[in-house]
Amino acid sequence: MEEPAIRVEHLDKRFEAIHAVNDVSFTVQQGEVFSLLGPNGAGKSTTISMISGLLPPDAGDAFILGHSITRNGAEAKACTGVVPQEIALYEDLTARENLEFWGKMYGLRSQVLKDRVAEVLDMIGLTERQKDRIETYSGGMKRRVNIGVALLHKPAVIIMDEPTVGIDPQSRRHILDEVKELQAAGATILYTTHYMEEAQELSDHIAIMDEGRIIANGTHDELVRLVGSHDRIDVQLSAPSAELLEQWREIPGVSQVASDDGLITVLADDSNFVLPLLFEKANAHKERITAVDIQEPNLESVFLHLTGRALRD
Amino acid sequence: MKAIDIAIKDMRQSFRNKGAIVFMFVIPILITVLFYFMFGNVAGGDGEFTLPVTDVALVNLDQGEAPGFGSMGAFLGDALQGEDLADLVRVTEMADAAAARSAVDNQEAGVAVIIPAGFTGAIMGEGETAELELYRDPTLTIGPSIVSSIVSQIVEGMSAGNIGMGVTLAQLAEAGGEITPEMVQELVTTTMETAPAQQNGGLTTLQAPPGQEPSVEGSADQESGNELAQLLALILGGMMVFYAFFTGANVLNSILTEQEKGTLQRLFTTPASHMEIFSGKFIATMIILTVQIGVLLLFGRLAFHIQWGDPLPVAIAAAGLVLIASTTGLFLVSLLKDPRQAGIIFGGLLTLTGMIGLFTVFTASAPGTPQALETVSLLVPQGWAIRPFRQAMDGDTLPQIGLTFAVILLWSAAFFLIGQYRLRKRFD
Numbered sequence: 001m002e003e004p005a006i007r008v009e010h011l012d013k014r015f016e017a018i019h020a021v022n023d024v025s026f027t028v029q030q031g032e033v034f035s036l037l038g039p040n041g042a043g044k045s046t047t048i049s050m051i052s053g054l055l056p057p058d059a060g061d062a063f064i065l066g067h068s069i070t071r072n073g074a075e076a077k078a079c080t081g082v083v084p085q086e087i088a089l090y091e092d093l094t095a096r097e098n099l100e101f102w103g104k105m106y107g108l109r110s111q112v113l114k115d116r117v118a119e120v121l122d123m124i125g126l127t128e129r130q131k132d133r134i135e136t137y138s139g140g141m142k143r144r145v146n147i148g149v150a151l152l153h154k155p156a157v158i159i160m161d162e163p164t165v166g167i168d169p170q171s172r173r174h175i176l177d178e179v180k181e182l183q184a185a186g187a188t189i190l191y192t193t194h195y196m197e198e199a200q201e202l203s204d205h206i207a208i209m210d211e212g213r214i215i216a217n218g219t220h221d222e223l224v225r226l227v228g229s230h231d232r233i234d235v236q237l238s239a240p241s242a243e244l245l246e247q248w249r250e251i252p253g254v255s256q257v258a259s260d261d262g263l264i265t266v267l268a269d270d271s272n273f274v275l276p277l278l279f280e281k282a283n284a285h286k287e288r289i290t291a292v293d294i295q296e297p298n299l300e301s302v303f304l305h306l307t308g309r310a311l312r313d
Numbered sequence: 314m315k316a317i318d319i320a321i322k323d324m325r326q327s328f329r330n331k332g333a334i335v336f337m338f339v340i341p342i343l344i345t346v347l348f349y350f351m352f353g354n355v356a357g358g359d360g361e362f363t364l365p366v367t368d369v370a371l372v373n374l375d376q377g378e379a380p381g382f383g384s385m386g387a388f389l390g391d392a393l394q395g396e397d398l399a400d401l402v403r404v405t406e407m408a409d410a411a412a413a414r415s416a417v418d419n420q421e422a423g424v425a426v427i428i429p430a431g432f433t434g435a436i437m438g439e440g441e442t443a444e445l446e447l448y449r450d451p452t453l454t455i456g457p458s459i460v461s462s463i464v465s466q467i468v469e470g471m472s473a474g475n476i477g478m479g480v481t482l483a484q485l486a487e488a489g490g491e492i493t494p495e496m497v498q499e500l501v502t503t504t505m506e507t508a509p510a511q512q513n514g515g516l517t518t519l520q521a522p523p524g525q526e527p528s529v530e531g532s533a534d535q536e537s538g539n540e541l542a543q544l545l546a547l548i549l550g551g552m553m554v555f556y557a558f559f560t561g562a563n564v565l566n567s568i569l570t571e572q573e574k575g576t577l578q579r580l581f582t583t584p585a586s587h588m589e590i591f592s593g594k595f596i597a598t599m600i601i602l603t604v605q606i607g608v609l610l611l612f613g614r615l616a617f618h619i620q621w622g623d624p625l626p627v628a629i630a631a632a633g634l635v636l637i638a639s640t641t642g643l644f645l646v647s648l649l650k651d652p653r654q655a656g657i658i659f660g661g662l663l664t665l666t667g668m669i670g671l672f673t674v675f676t677a678s679a680p681g682t683p684q685a686l687e688t689v690s691l692l693v694p695q696g697w698a699i700r701p702f703r704q705a706m707d708g709d710t711l712p713q714i715g716l717t718f719a720v721i722l723l724w725s726a727a728f729f730l731i732g733q734y735r736l737r738k739r740f741d
Contacts (some may be wrong), residue, residue, distance in 0.1 A: 052582045053581065053582055054578055054581050054582055074584045074586070075584075077582060077583060077584045078584045080582070082579065082582040084575055084578065084579055084582075086574075086575045087575075088574065088575035088576045088578065088579040089576065090322070090326065090576060091574075092326055092329055092330070093322070093325065093326070097322075097325070101318065101322050102579075102583070104315065104318040105315060105318070105580065105583040105584070105585050106583055106584065107584060149579075
C-alpha cells in the first residue's frame with residue numbers, strides 16, 4: 001500500500017491552561033487536497049505548525065511521506081513546502097533575491113536553483129518584476145511570491161495555512177486555481193481555512209475542527225449526510241432577542257438555532273412547516289424578519305449540527 | 314553552507330538599510346569631523362593640521378626673589394614667551410589684573426594669566442600661599458586649555474625643581490660637604506633652566522604615542538598636528554567602539570524582527586537547523602562589525618593621519634571589539650521579547666554603558682582625572698573594548714594587550730553562553 005503523504009497520530013499541544021490541540025489524528029493520501037475547516041481558534045494553525053516542524057508537539061507525532069517530524073525533522077521538512085498565513089518575505093529584497101535565498105534554504109544550488117527560480121517566477125507571473133523589491137509589490141503580488149517560495153523545491157506535500165485571508169476576490173480566485181493546478185501536477189495539499197466554500201470547492205477530504213479537536217472527518221458528501229435531511233434556514237432579523245430565539249428552539253422540528261451578527265441560522269426537518277411558525281413568533285415579539293434564505297445542507301449546517309454554533313462564530 | 318547563505322542575506326539587508334549605514338559609518342565620522350573643525354583647521358594644502366595661536370594677557374604681580382635666581386613670576390612669564398611656545402601662545406604683558414580681564418572680556422585675548430604677588434614665596438615653600446589666576450574666554454575651548462596645561466606644568470616643574478634642589482643640598486650637608494654660594498647659584502640655575510624644556514617635553518609626551526613623539530627639533534606645526542591627530546584618534550576610536558555596540562545589537566535584532574514578520578518561523582519550517590540559522594546571523598554580525606571597524610580605522614588613517622599603532626596590536630584590538638560587540642548584542646537580544654523593546658533597551662542601556670565605558674576617552678588628557686573613573690569604566694564592556702586600542706596607540710607590548718584581550722574573551726564567552734542559552738530555550 002502507498003505511504004500516506006501525511007499521517008497525523010494523536011497530536012497534542014497545550015499553551016498553559018489552553019488545550020490548543022487535543023489528540024488530533026488524520027491521514028492524507030498522496031495527491032489529495034485535504035482541508036482543515038474550523039472557526040478562528042479551533043486549533044488549525046497550531047496543528048499545521050506542528051506538522052510543518054515549527055512547534056514541537058507535547059504528545060503524538062506526524063509523518064510526512066513516512067518521515068517523523070519529531071525524529072527526522074530535516075527529512076520531513078525537505079519534502080514539505082509551507083505557505084504561512086501571513087506574508088513571510090524579506091520586503092527589502094527583490095522577488096528574485098527572496099526566491100534564491102529560500103531555494104538555498106531548501107538545499108537548491110547553482111544551475112538547479114537558477115532554473116527553479118525562473119520557473120517559479122514564470123509560474124507566479126512575476127518574471128517582469130523580479131528585480132523589484134517586495135516592498136513595492138501589491139498585496140496580491142506578495143501573496144503569489146509567498147506561495148512561490150513554498151514551491152521552489154518541488155515538494156511532494158504543500159501545507160497552506162489560510163492563504164486567502166484578507167485578500168481581494170480576484171487574488172483569492174487566483175490562489176484557489178493555483179491549488180487546483182498544483183493538485184493536478186501531483187502535489188498533496190493540506191489546506192486550512194475557515195471559509196466553508198473554499199473547503200467545499202477544493203477538498204477531497206475535510207476535517208472539521210473545533211476547540212482543538214477534530215469533530216468530523218470525511219468527504220464533503222459524507223459530512224453533509226451527518227446532518228440528515230435537515231434544511232438550513234438563514235433568517236435576518238431587525239433586532240433579534242434571546243427570548244425569541246429560545247421560542248424558535250421550542251418549535252417542533254427545529255433542531256438547532258444559532259445567531260451570528262444578526263443572522264440567525266435554523267436547522268429544521270421541514271422548512272415548509274417551520275417557516276410560518278418562525279414568522280408567527282417574530283410577529284408576536286414585534287420583530288421584523290427582513291430576509292429569509294433556505295439552503296440545502298452544507299458544511300455550515302454540519303458545523304451547526306455538531307456544535308450548536310455557526311462556523312462564523 | 315546555509316549559515317553562510319543566511320549571513321550573506323543579513324549583510325545584504327544591513328548594507329541596504331540607510332539607517333544602519335548612518336549609525337555604522339556616518340555618525341562616527343561626522344562627530345570626528347566636527348571635533349576636527351572645533352579643535353583645528355587645515356593648514357595650507359599639505360593636509361597638516363595646526364592649532365590656533367592663543368592670545369595671552371600676562372600680568373606679573375610677583376615681587377619675590379628666589380636666592381640666586383630671582384623672581385619665579387618673571388621666570389614663568391619668560392617661559393610663556395619662549396620661542397618653543399611661539400606657535401601656540403602670543404603673550405602681551407599688562408599692568409594689572411583688571412586690564413587683563415578686560416582684554417579677555419573684549420575678546421582681545423583668549424586667556425589672562427595673572428601671577429599673584431606671593432608667587433615666588435609659594436613656589437619656594439616659604440610658608441606663603443598664592444593662587445595663580447587663569448581668566449578665560451568661555452567661548453574658546455582648546456586655546457585656554459592649552460595655556461592652562463602649559464602653565465600648570467611649568468608651575469609643577471618649578472615645585473619639583475625646588476624640591477629636588479632642597480634634597481640635593483640636604484644630601485650634600487649630610488655628607489659633610491662644603492656648600493658654597495657659587496654651588497647653590499649653579500644648582501638653582503641648572504634646575505630652573507631645565508624646567509621649561511621638561512615642561513615642553515612633558516606636554517608633547519602626554520599626548521603623543523611613544524615612537525610618534527615630535528623630536529625636540531621638530532616644528533611646532535608638526536607637534537600641534539600630532540596632538541590634534543591624537544585627539545581625533547581618541548574621538549574616532551571612542552565613537553567606533555560606541556557605535557560598534559549599536560551595530561552588534563541592531564544586526565542581531567533581526568532575530569526579533571524576523572520573528573515578528575514571520576520569516577524566522579518560515580526559516581524554522583525549512584531543513585535549515587536552528588544552529589545554522591542563528592550561526593548565520595552571528596557570522597553576519599561579526600563580518601559587518603569587521604567592515605565597520607576597518608572602514609573607520611582606514612578613514613582615520615587617511616583623513617586625519619591617525620597613528621593607530623602597530624598592525625598586530627590594532628588587529629587584536631579590532632578582533633576584541635568585534636567579539637565583544639557581537640556577543641553583547643546576542644546577550645541583549647536574548648533578553649528582549651520583541652523589536653519594540655529593542656529601541657528602548659539599545660538606546661538607553663548602550664548609551665549609558667557607552668558613556669561609562671568611554672568616559673576615560675574624553676578625559677584622557679584632563680589633569681586630575683580620578684583613577685576611580687578608569688576603574689568604573691572597566692565595569693562595562695565598552696571600557697574593555699576601547700582599552701586595547703589605547704594600548705596599541707600607547708605602544709604597549711603584545712603581552713599587555715593580550716591580557717586585555719583575554720579579559721574581552723571572558724566577557725564575550727559569558728555573553729555568548731548566556732545569549733545562546735536563552736535563545737535556544739526560547740526557540741528550540
